[in-house]
């Protein structure tokens with residue numbers, strides 16, 4: 497279980513970005529963290545991962561093993577001459593004691609077994625994302641955290657990735673936290689949304705979010721509807 501209580505966070509001397517964040521994630525949940533650009537979603541994830549420290553408040557995490565899939569374009573130098581298998585071997589060597597699964601098995605899970613010797617720069621966006629999900633799965637995580645997994649990926653690959661994540665959550669009981677702008681996928685996969693707005697957050701059911709936010713946005717003709 498992950499339990500966040502009265503969490504406040506600000507970058508250096510700036511005003512609080514996150515204020516009095518309270519929420520829990522239980523085993524088997526699929527939580528989509530939603531909100532406008534710059535609302536603090538990725539920051540909240542970095543706090544959960546322990547990459548940032550809260551200004552105040554607590555984060556208790558009893559998930560034995562967690563893995564992270566960052567935003568795709570943050571991590572990729574497509575000119576670097578490395579194959580899919582080499583990326584996974586590098587990770588395995590660095591995280592040796594945490595890696596419980598075989599490279600071939602995770603590639604097969606994602607239907608990427610025929611690409612093991614392909615250079616990363618020769619993969620499509622969707623295939624790249626699958627490699628980084630495969631890498632995260634090597635440690636057989638109880639909690640998988642993803643940051644905008646469909647960013648810059650075509651619809652077919654998006655559907656494959658979200659179907660895979662749904663299976664992972666519902667069948668294998670892997671808990672998922674996903675920073676999300678993709679409303680359709682979030683509605684289909686999530687057990688709950690955590691909505692951040694003006695520094696505050698609240699948990700809601702996906703259908704409740706649609707009723708309260710999307711419809712009122714459309715009703716008042718505010719224009720763009722975003723997550």
Ligand SMILES: Nc1ncnc2c1ncn2[C@@H]1O[C@H](COP(=O)(O)OP(=O)(O)OP(=O)(O)O)[C@@H](O)[C@H]1O
Nearest residue numbers: 507508513531532533534535536537538539540675
């Ligand atoms: N290292 C940093 N130092 C100072 N400010 C930062 C830092 N990282 C992010 N910020 C600022 O914090 C705010 C929230 O950023 P964050 O990336 O958490 O938002 P987000 O909700 O994930 O946005 P997006 O949907 O665009 O990915 C932004 O205004 C950003 O400029």
